[in-house]
Amino acid sequence: MADANELLRLLQAHGEQFMTSFSSHPARSNIKAQPSDTPHSSDEGSEWGGIDQSSQEEEQDSLDEYSDYNDDEFVQGSSTAPHVVIHSEPKAEKSKDHANGKLFMSPRISKLRSDKIAERKITDEHETDERSNIENDALLYRLVHTKLLSGSLSSDLELTHAQRQKALSGRVLELSGSAKLGRGEKTVRNEEHNKASKRVREGLLSKEKQRRKARLEEAKNLGNYHPKLKRLFEDSRIEKKPQKRQRGLQMGIGHFSGGTLKLSRDEIDMVHGQSSRQKRSRLHGRR
Structure with missing residues (x-):
């Protein structure tokens, strides 16, 4: 019991x-x-x-x-509430982050840069286009200066043997770098002109000046002239050397030569507050 x-x-x-x-x-x-x-x-x-x-x-x-x-x-x-799983964007982002983490931990460095492949392709295409444009510009420059502007080597022109020889020697100078593109033939002709007598050289120079002046007047009448294009109508044989800038501080007035500061008359008048134009106006008024 x-x-x-x-x-x-x-x-x-x-x-x-x-x-x-x-x-x-x-x-x-x-x-x-x-x-x-x-x-x-x-x-x-x-x-x-x-x-x-x-x-x-x-x-x-x-x-x-x-x-x-x-x-x-x-x-x-x-009983407890059921566990609800929502399949939405945060879930996808989590998987993406997981994939990026795998790429980060990968021993291969190339995998880290896989996202930038498309950007690199775009930049490479842009670079190839720029390179091709530069090459085409250089080719066009050569064609303009050797074929279009100077048609001396064209077979359609009835040139003499001497003219054809000068044109060919000018192209050789251009290829060797002794002359700029389109100016080889002019350099050859200038060398020949220098071999002539003084009277002949002076006559050629005066005639060339008249031609340049006529071209400048024609450009001004047609409205194609601009002060920045003035060097195109100047003598190509006279090459202006670029002025070298002196280092350090410089005086705002006058110039040094031989260890002394030299001042011009206009600069002295400017210091005294009297310009050369005012002087001239006074002189003309007195007359």
């Missing part, structure tokens, strides 16, 4: 522990506690005569009490 009571007590304790696990159930506090087994503890030494009818009824009553709770209530109390 004592063993049966012990089993019932363990079963009751297990049932209470099982009920306490469902904290969301409001009626768990109404469960009646079974009477303690302290009065039966004195009969532990007596013989066990099996499970009698009273113990079976008590066990049945306890099971009936537990059966009052439906399975649905237990499931409802123990």
